[in-house]
Amino acid sequence: xxENRPLLNILAHLVLILGVLIVAFPIYxxxxxxxxxxxxxxSGLIPLTPxxxxxxxxxTMLTTGMQSxxxxxxxxxxxxxxxxxxxIAIGKISISIISAYAIVYFRFPFRSLAFWLIFITLMLPVxxxxxxxxxxxxxxxxxxxxxxxxIPLIASATATFLFRQVFLTIPDELMEAARIDGAxxxxxxxxxxxxMSRNNIAALFVILxxxxxxxxxxxxxxxxxxxxYTIVMGIKRMADVADAQPQWNYIMATAILAxxxxxxxxxxxxxxxxxxxxxxxx
Amino acid sequence: xxAITLEAxxxxxxxxxxxxxxxxxxxxxxxxxxxxxxxxxGKSTLLRMVAGLESVTEGKISIGDRMVNExxxxxxxxxxxxxxxxxxxxxxxxxxxxxGLKNRKMAKAEISRRxxxxxxxxxxxxFLDRKPRALSGGQRQRVAMGRAIVREPAAFLFDEPxxxxxxxxxxxxxGEIKQLQARLxxxxxxxxxxxxxxxxxxxxxxVLNGGQIEQVGTPLEVYRKPASTFVAAFIGSPAMNLLNAKxxxxxxxxxxxxxxxxxxxxxxxxxxxxxxDVRPADAGTEGAFVLKIAYVxxxxxxxxxxxxxxxxxxxxALPSDAALGQxxxxxxxxxxxxxxxxxxxxxxG
Ligand SMILES: Nc1ncnc2c1ncn2[C@@H]1O[C@H](COP(=O)(O)OP(=O)(O)OP(=O)(O)O)[C@@H](O)[C@H]1O
Ligand SMILES: [Mg+2]
Numbered sequence: 278x279x280e281n282r283p284l285l286n287i288l289a290h291l292v293l294i295l296g297v298l299i300v301a302f303p304i305y306x307x308x309x310x311x312x313x314x315x316x317x318x319x320s321g322l323i324p325l326t327p328x329x330x331x332x333x334x335x336x337t338m339l340t341t342g343m344q345s346x347x348x349x350x351x352x353x354x355x356x357x358x359x360x361x362x363x364x365i366a367i368g369k370i371s372i373s374i375i376s377a378y379a380i381v382y383f384r385f386p387f388r389s390l391a392f393w394l395i396f397i398t399l400m401l402p403v404x405x406x407x408x409x410x411x412x413x414x415x416x417x418x419x420x421x422x423x424x425x426x427x428i429p430l431i432a433s434a435t436a437t438f439l440f441r442q443v444f445l446t447i448p449d450e451l452m453e454a455a456r457i458d459g460a461x462x463x464x465x466x467x468x469x470x471x472x473m474s475r476n477n478i479a480a481l482f483v484i485l486x487x488x489x490x491x492x493x494x495x496x497x498x499x500x501x502x503x504x505x506y507t508i509v510m511g512i513k514r515m516a517d518v519a520d521a522q523p524q525w526n527y528i529m530a531t532a533i534l535a536x537x538x539x540x541x542x543x544x545x546x547x548x549x550x551x552x553x554x555x556x557x558x559x
Numbered sequence: 560x561x562a563i564t565l566e567a568x569x570x571x572x573x574x575x576x577x578x579x580x581x582x583x584x585x586x587x588x589x590x591x592x593x594x595x596x597x598x599x600x601g602k603s604t605l606l607r608m609v610a611g612l613e614s615v616t617e618g619k620i621s622i623g624d625r626m627v628n629e630x631x632x633x634x635x636x637x638x639x640x641x642x643x644x645x646x647x648x649x650x651x652x653x654x655x656x657x658x659g660l661k662n663r664k665m666a667k668a669e670i671s672r673r674x675x676x677x678x679x680x681x682x683x684x685x686f687l688d689r690k691p692r693a694l695s696g697g698q699r700q701r702v703a704m705g706r707a708i709v710r711e712p713a714a715f716l717f718d719e720p721x722x723x724x725x726x727x728x729x730x731x732x733x734g735e736i737k738q739l740q741a742r743l744x745x746x747x748x749x750x751x752x753x754x755x756x757x758x759x760x761x762x763x764x765x766v767l768n769g770g771q772i773e774q775v776g777t778p779l780e781v782y783r784k785p786a787s788t789f790v791a792a793f794i795g796s797p798a799m800n801l802l803n804a805k806x807x808x809x810x811x812x813x814x815x816x817x818x819x820x821x822x823x824x825x826x827x828x829x830x831x832x833x834x835x836d837v838r839p840a841d842a843g844t845e846g847a848f849v850l851k852i853a854y855v856x857x858x859x860x861x862x863x864x865x866x867x868x869x870x871x872x873x874x875x876a877l878p879s880d881a882a883l884g885q886x887x888x889x890x891x892x893x894x895x896x897x898x899x900x901x902x903x904x905x906x907x908g
Binding site: 448450456458469472475 | 631633645658659706
């Protein structure tokens with residue numbers, strides 16, 4: 278649609294700019310807050326111009342953390358978050374692409390039962406099954422481990438359905454051509470299906486990475502040992518100090534750092550991400 | 560290269576649909592056989608059974624002297640060209656051609672020799688490094704054929720390979736396929752519902768109807784001596800006229816005229832006359848029947864006159880300068896009339 282109506286253009290841009298401002302302002306405030314020293318907040322007002330303690334604040338948080346509220350260094354927490362987010366994203370993509378492959382391309386006994394069981398997990402996100410899941414994880418001795426942190430979040434079906442839809446759009450003739458070309462099931466999967474789903478995998482990776490990175494409730498439950506804390510739950514921990522002023526500069530620095538990896542993932546995978554969401558040509 | 564033999568081959572789908580009934584067919588080494596028939600007659604099913612993409616529920620299929628009923632498609636030494644090309648969209652043309660050879664662990668040098676040779680034959684050398692999406696329909700179809708010929712298989716199987724192309728390109732590709740097959744001498748089975756494509760390509764035509772063979776023969780045999788009214792109506796364009804008539808001692812009476820048949824039948828018959836096998840005659844001519852004209856189609860070189868004979872539809876092709884009134888008196892060319900049994904539709908004589 279190519280239209281040229283200047284008034285409408287101006288209006289559209291105004292709305293968009295306003296939207297961007299509304300979204301960006303809190304982030305700006307957070308960043309500015311993280312550049313000040315701890316004393317600048319005593320007035321009760323958050324300053325709107327940059328301060329001079331940026332380097333110091335970030336270095337402290339990254340290397341030593343905040344011992345008073347039991348915060349290990351952010352570098353450790355970020356590593357934990359990264360491990361969690363990557364494991365969840367890669368794990369979820371792997372199991373769901375494999376199960377979608379089985380469901381779409383193979384006839385096996387209880388196939389529709391398997392399909393429905395996977396479907397049911399859609400209705401059971403972690404929050405719903407949190408108590409029984411916690412019990413299982415605890416009984417298996419997986420509290421305070423990366424396995425306990427990630428495996429319960431990997432097991433669910435959302436992505437299976439996405440890949441099922443993708444596979445259903447791939448014409449049968451392609452599979453038949455591959456069979457005649459001597460590609461067995463494994464070869465067909467690696468050589469044809471996987472490359473053809475590349476964009477969808479990328480799009481899903483972005484979504485799942487952010488999903489994993491932003492996990493709050495589950496890590497809060499299964500980690501008691503500081504060495505397995507993740508950064509998102511850490512922020513909350515810092516804001517909850519009992520009998521002292523929250524140290525906003527440190528909290529905001531943590532928030533900014535917590536935001537960074539998802540933003541980077543989006544920026545670097547944007548092209549593939551958009552392609553994966555809109556591309557239809559097969 | 561090999562002969563292909565079907566012995567009492569049948570197919571019943573899982574749901575109980577019987578798509579193919581007990582077909583016997585011996586295809587010789589190097590022969591170009593076209594399976595032709597209306598939609599749903601089981602052509603694709605039969606071809607896919609030969610390819611190994613569909614299980615054979617009855618009978619035996621052999622390629623060369625090997626029974627292949629239980630053999631995987633890749634091991635049957637066949638190559639198939641699909642209607643919508645089925646090229647791998649993420650691979651370049653070169654990779655598409657090479658994929659089947661790579662899976663067979665062929666040496667790199669041999670693969671690139673064959674790919675280059677096929678590219679040269681099909682004139683697709685210029686876009687070996689493009690992806691299929693950057694090709695036109697005709698170019699894609701060439702690549703699909705390239706993928707078949709690099710394999711140097713015992714047989715080519717084509718399933719309506721030209722039906723996605725526009726009319727002009729279809730005619731051109733038809734010619735190319737014919738030349739290519741003649742040049743390579745590879746046994747080929749070609750499925751189409753287009754009778755013109757079937758006539759022009761085939762060494763031998765197999766006309767299918769409802770999962771059964773109606774007739775097997777060279778295009779001319781099938782055209783000149785259709786075995787049934789089904790074949791008569793299906794092969795040839797414009798289609799043969801079929802008239803219900805009464806016969807007496809081998810002469811059919813219709814529209815006030817008398818048409819001699821090849822067989823000495825008496826009683827009801829179906830009379831078949833091709834539109835180009837009649838010519839106008841004067842009113843008093845011995846045996847002439849009357850066509851009441853409804854409308855005329857000008858085709859340039861000739862005109863197609865549609866009307867009715869005794870209330871039954873009839874068309875005839877006349878020179879474009881023929882003068883027309885309300886009605887025409889027509890006589891058949893000698894020996895051109897076909898007689899079919901009025902009940903079974905089978906050819907008489
Ligand atoms: N997988 C299937 N399961 C059940 N019935 C099928 C299946 N595939 C095809 N059929 C039936 O078998 C019959 C023959 O189908 P086939 O695809 O061989 O027809 P065709 O001659 O190739 O037709 P077209 O010219 O339309 O391609 C049809 O009646 C069809 O409905
Ligand atoms: Mg078909």
